[in-house]
Amino acid sequence: SQTIHQWPATLVQPVGSPLSLECTVEGTSNPNLYWYRQAAGRGLQLLFYSVGIGQISSEVPQNLSASRPQDRQFILSSKKLLLSDSGFYLCTWGDSYEQYFGPGTRLTVT
Amino acid sequence: DQQVKQNSPSLSVQEGRISILNCDYTNSMFDYFLWYKKYPAEGPTFLISISSIKDKNEDGRFTVFLNKSAKHLSLHIVPSQPGDSAVYFCAAGGSGGYQKVTFGTGTKLQVIP
Numbered sequence: 001s002q003t004i005h006q007w008p009a010t011l012v013q014p015v016g017s018p019l020s021l022e023c024t025v026e027g028t029s030n031p032n033l034y035w036y037r038q039a040a041g042r043g044l045q046l047l048f049y050s051v052g053i054g055q056i057s058s059e060v061p062q063n064l065s066a067s068r069p070q071d072r073q074f075i076l077s078s079k080k081l082l083l084s085d086s087g088f089y090l091c092t093w094g095d096s097y098e099q100y101f102g103p104g105t106r107l108t109v110t
Numbered sequence: 111d112q113q114v115k116q117n118s119p120s121l122s123v124q125e126g127r128i129s130i131l132n133c134d135y136t137n138s139m140f141d142y143f144l145w146y147k148k149y150p151a152e153g154p155t156f157l158i159s160i161s162s163i164k165d166k167n168e169d170g171r172f173t174v175f176l177n178k179s180a181k182h183l184s185l186h187i188v189p190s191q192p193g194d195s196a197v198y199f200c201a202a203g204g205s206g207g208y209q210k211v212t213f214g215t216g217t218k219l220q221v222i223p
Contacts, residue, residue: 043215101153
């Protein structure tokens with residue numbers, strides 16, 4: 001069966017600091033991978049998706065970036081965090097239209 | 111532009127009664143619709159789906175109805191149970207090589223014992 005790992009589970013970072021969130025998937029190969037963010041009082045916003053190694057598509061302009069260095073690894077990064085980057089970050093992989101979610105990372109920018 | 115909308119941010123229902131969660135969409139290219147359930151501090155889990163060729167799909171206590179002409183779908187939970195208390199997200203997918211899914215803003219359901 002497929003498993004998604006995300007870490008860290010929670011993170012508190014000051015404004016202007018860098019960010020690196022990692023996601024790995026087990027039990028599948030060449031998955032479509034996605035990063036979502038759920039901000040307070042808002043739905044799930046698609047940030048990035050990837051259909052293969054090195055292939056990243058961005059959905060919204062922001063100070064975040066994503067990379068896919070390996071088939072089952074997806075990394076979300078920022079050089080300088082903003083207060084508005086606070087939220088719950090979810091990594092998913094997609095099979096047909098279904099999305100299988102990881103446990104999420106709660107990021108608080110102070 | 112919010113292509114998938116859940117206009118009710120919250121809903122309270124008595125245990126044993128029916129819960130009806132609504133969702134509207136604007137993109138006529140969507141051809142697959144899903145509902146996800148999310149508990150606090152956890153990732154959403156898939157609940158039920160429906161393709162655009164159907165108007166109803168049932169799975170146990172959960173039934174999803176699709177009205178394509180109105181671009182509206184709804185999730186019915188009968189009977190509602192306290193464990194159903196969670197945030198429910200409606201999602202829609204359209205034809206596209208990357209199988210992109212667009213989520214609504216969510217409805218928080220509270221089932222009162």
